[in-house]
Amino acid sequence: MIPMVNPALRVLPEIILTLFGILVMLADAVMAKASSRKPLGWLAVLGALAALAASLWQNRLPAGDAFYGVVRTDAFSVFFHVLIAGIVLASLLIALDAVSDTTEGLGELFALILFGAVGMMFMTSAVELLLVFIALEISSISTYIMAGFRRKSAKGPESALKYFLLGSFATAFFLYGIALVFGATGTTRIPEIASAIAAGHTPAIIYIGLAMLIVGLGFKVSAAPFHVWTPDVYEGAPSPVVALMSTAPKAAAFAVLLRIVYGAFPLLHDHWTPILWWLAVLSMTIGNLGALRQRNVKRLLAYSSIAHAGYLLVAFAALSADGIAAASFYAVAYAIMNVGIFAVISHAGGYEDRLTLIDDYRGLAWRSPLLGGVMAFFLISLIGIPFTGGFFGKFYVFVAALHSGLIWLAIIGLVNSGIAAWYYLRVATAIYSRPSESSPVHSLPRPSLALLLALVITVSGTLILGIFPGGVLSSARAAAATYTSVSPVPSSSGTSAADTTAQH
């Protein structure tokens, strides 16, 4: 622990977001009922920018704990903080573009996005399981509410209720897992759990506890077989919210999963690897096969997000140094391209989802070359074509898998990505087909400044990740390096063993 650093600085991004959230909420209450809430959105954007800057600044702090070892800032937490702040920023811009001045409850929406982000950020920096749980709840409750924001549409409440019921079930699992782990080790602090296990004679309930933690988080990242809620929730929630909830809470949950399996249970490596192996295979396969049958674009992307969670879990099954870096990198690549495609969907479909089916997107590129081209670009990145972030993420994950000798996992994964090409291309070909006379793409709104900003951020991010991944890659490796001191190195391949030692 480094006593010189003021503990408040270790949670600076969270503090900033909370303050801005409160500010937005208060301003919403005092503003005239009829006036537009869009300025509040720009205020929230400002907050997200400040949080982003604060997160980047945290990189200069020495790694260490605060608040009696509950919160930890290190390269890992900073990495995910920056990612979450970036996603929130882009999602706010997307929301600003999609909503109209009269959209109901807009101020609350912006405040909820900020509050949810506070929870997600705490998830990535917490090293105390109880704080992880609280942060998970903060993030989840905001997303439950946002999922049902279109109260007048039939699908909105369904989406929120389904998400809420299954979500609270999953958090219960998570909480029960914490209890069992506490019972087995006598602590809920992640580093202490690791040392308790290392000290030996931990009772067998720790395995059940670990399994429950994985189930709870598996739900949050929508890994199969805990994925059933995803398509319905994505379909019913407003598109800007889906842009956020399909990326940021997932990235945070993956960060927690990384913290838990590599931080608390590195010695049980042989026990959780097979579980994650199967979760990865099931998620990839079920996600992709499910997506093949979809006609609704948002449902299709929901299944695609299940598949991408599977690709990410492949990295968990790999060895630690490569695996953590690959998983972190993939989380970034996936988040950027997914937010990007939802930016297009949310603009083209609007807050009320005018475009739902793949056929509705016919001729988008003919009607608006910009939107069509950008959407095709993100589809290409989701397929995993080189020079995009999607490709490099996948590449890095499967390099890690093959380094660890997981040939079958790599083959299953890449065959899956071949299958995935089919359904992404169905959307892409629809975009590039000629539109019919009555096609809804003829009534597209003009792109707003907010949308253009969001597209610039996501497109350039995806290209940078695909062409010059070096910067993000080295940050991801620095994040991964925070774990190598505690993880065992079951070395089966000379190269990765050399990599691990190079980290020290």
Added chain:
Amino acid sequence: MLNESILTLITFVPALGAAVVFLLPRRGRVIPAFALLVTLVTFVLSLHLPWHYDYAQRGFQFAVNVPWIAHPAIHYHLGIDGLSLWLVLLTTFLGPIGVLVSWRAIEHRTKEFYSLFLLQQTAMIGVFVALDLFLYYAFWELSLVPMAILIAMFGRRRGPRAALKFFVYTFLPSALLLVAILWLYAQTGTFDFVQLQARLASGGFASGALWWVSLAFLVAFAVKVPVFPLHGWLADVIEEAPTAMAMVVAGKLGLYSLFRFNLGLFPAQARELAPLLVAVGVIGLLYGALVALAQTDVRRVVAYAILSNLSFCTIGIFCFSLSGLNGAVYQTINEGLSGGAILVLIAFLYERYGSFDMTQYGGLASRLPMLCTLWVVTTLALVGLPLMNGFVGEFLVLSGSFPVHPGWIAAATIGVILSAAYMLWMAQRIFYGQQSLLVSERPHLDLGLREHLTLWPMAILMIVMGLASPFWMKAIDPAMSSLANHPAATPLAAPATATSMPEPLPQGGAR
């Protein structure tokens, strides 16, 4: 100085042009003219390569090798040898022709068309010059995307379907290719082609695993060529794609990769599979020829003619005799040139008469003498008339492979005869005989300046390549000699696999 950056320039000038196209106004013919300029500049730049190529030296030239990504170790490594030299030239040569042939055919959304067209040029050139497997794979996959979008957006009525078929056909095997590449990296710690070649040749790998890896490479490339049972996408794509894309979609990328990787990295495994591929090649040759004979749509005739001609290259490759390999390279270039020319001619014919059905034509020779002349020149090049480029390639392949597989090659010669039959028959039905209704009721406009500019360079090159083949061969031959069987010289096979060579080496033609 220029020698180090020339490959980078040639590769990325089109991509840069693609970016600039987006900024140009849509007015008039600004965009096609600019695309033409970019492709011409690229072509002129690429002329530097044969000019300064050191024909005496082996190995890769004009090389540039700088680290790109530190971990995993990926280098920006470019270089060419005698094989890729001419394929780069072929690609840059066909660039301006592709623009000229699209000049009138593409009226709407020119910005999208030409920027994707230029991006496609970058991807194809990149495939030929990349010597880092990651970089190579990146270009290989990239070459799918503009192609698929262009087919979907600018193809004929069923373009989107053809694009989807093309993409899925080629993408699935590419996924397995990526597994194979990553496996090689995991085993050796390098993506560098030269280093990998040395590592693999020194042995020490489980031959079973290497066999699977080489198979993943082979299938990915065979689909792209396409080799006979994997050709399902070809006819649809040739039929639906805009001409500029149909010209480049088949052949060179896949064949180049077979040469470079299957022969270069896995010589022993390639020899194990050789008898199968020769058989498949001959079947494809005959099958393509027979199907072509039965078509009345000129594009489908050409599609199956292309399948048939490409099978020729497969046969030449997998006989491993030096002249067979040389012939296969020559034939790869010919296919790009003559196959492209016939597709251009078909496009010009269609622009005049609006039909691809050859039964509707007849007696065109007297009305369009120039078009007819060039069509006949191209036809003769495709059927392999002596003094034309096709003859050199076919002769080398047949004479080189006959001693190795006399039975199969005897069957292949039937394919040569059939190719003459369907190509000449097509020319006869379109240009000679009674003038058809379609021909007589339309105005007859012979080739204009743009069309002359498109066709003559190709026609002249076909004849020059037939007369002066040593000019090309002096680069191809050294590159191929290291891949061929040398009965007396060094054994190529790794020790672990040396025993499993089912085919006897060519021994003076005796069998």
